[in-house]
Amino acid sequence: VRFAFRELPAASGGVLTPRPVVDISLEGLALAPVECLLDTGALRTRMSAELAPLAGIELAGAMTEQFFVGGLKTVGALARVTLTVSNGSDEFSWDAPVWFCDPWPQPFGLAGLEGFLHHFTVTINAYDGYLDIEPAGTEM
Amino acid sequence: MTVSGHQFDFDARGVQEALRHELPEPIQEHFVVINARRWPPKQVLALITGLDRADFTTHQARRAMTRLGFPAGRAAGHKGARGRPAAAASGSDAPPDSPGEVLRPFVGQWVAVRGEEVLVAAPSPGEVVAWLTRHGQRAQAMFRVVDSDQLITGAAPQ
Numbered sequence: 410v411r412f413a414f415r416e417l418p419a420a421s422g423g424v425l426t427p428r429p430v431v432d433i434s435l436e437g438l439a440l441a442p443v444e445c446l447l448d449t450g451a452l453r454t455r456m457s458a459e460l461a462p463l464a465g466i467e468l469a470g471a472m473t474e475q476f477f478v479g480g481l482k483t484v485g486a487l488a489r490v491t492l493t494v495s496n497g498s499d500e501f502s503w504d505a506p507v508w509f510c511d512p513w514p515q516p517f518g519l520a521g522l523e524g525f526l527h528h529f530t531v532t533i534n535a536y537d538g539y540l541d542i543e544p545a546g547t548e549m
Numbered sequence: 550m551t552v553s554g555h556q557f558d559f560d561a562r563g564v565q566e567a568l569r570h571e572l573p574e575p576i577q578e579h580f581v582v583i584n585a586r587r588w589p590p591k592q593v594l595a596l597i598t599g600l601d602r603a604d605f606t607t608h609q610a611r612r613a614m615t616r617l618g619f620p621a622g623r624a625a626g627h628k629g630a631r632g633r634p635a636a637a638a639s640g641s642d643a644p645p646d647s648p649g650e651v652l653r654p655f656v657g658q659w660v661a662v663r664g665e666e667v668l669v670a671a672p673s674p675g676e677v678v679a680w681l682t683r684h685g686q687r688a689q690a691m692f693r694v695v696d697s698d699q700l701i702t703g704a705a706p707q
Contacts, residue, residue: 416649418656420696424649432690440681441661444692463678516693
């Protein structure tokens, strides 16, 4: 499955450097896949806690951890969820630990090692501005 | 302005204000650009007049809006479509904006996108999801539009 880097407008005009992102569907929220920044340096996969109730994910009583992101202290609540990536024809789903965080200052989720990278062979072609992901164990 | 036998008095500013807290419905073919977003002409005319949409045609609604100075266009993918495909389209023949520029009107908001088209923009993900559900739409991705590198860099916590 291929994902083009996504660019955003810059405050000073023009656009920000396009970033490597993957669009990941939460089970129960398939109509709105969440844009996640590919973060090879992050252990966890994290998303805004705002998204959990929209996907019907119960966080009450979940294991939590405090951490800092972008200089802001926040709390993540762990849930095991089914995630899906699709390009319209190919689709891959997997069970993953996702930390739903509140507050969450980032405009996207973070796809880290646990929950995402461990499940895929990821090829980043930053020169041409895209990344390919292949489910682990299916490479030719 | 007379619409379906009823007399109305509104101007461009009043229309813009009336739409400020509304979300555009999916574009079928025709659209008008108001507040930097694409709107179905019939939705706009129904909102500002209170008339039933069956009381007027798309072309009457489109004409009413262009008379007020709002650009109009046809969505990409339809036969005869011209102009920019994205939600920030101006209806002009200018070259297509880059994907980043298309998102500029939505800075600070959550958006649902499909290709380079912005399906909906709203202050919260809940409103975006509610709109997608209500209109039977499926997005390619949902995220909040930022305009600062500082909000993106240094994100990795561990």
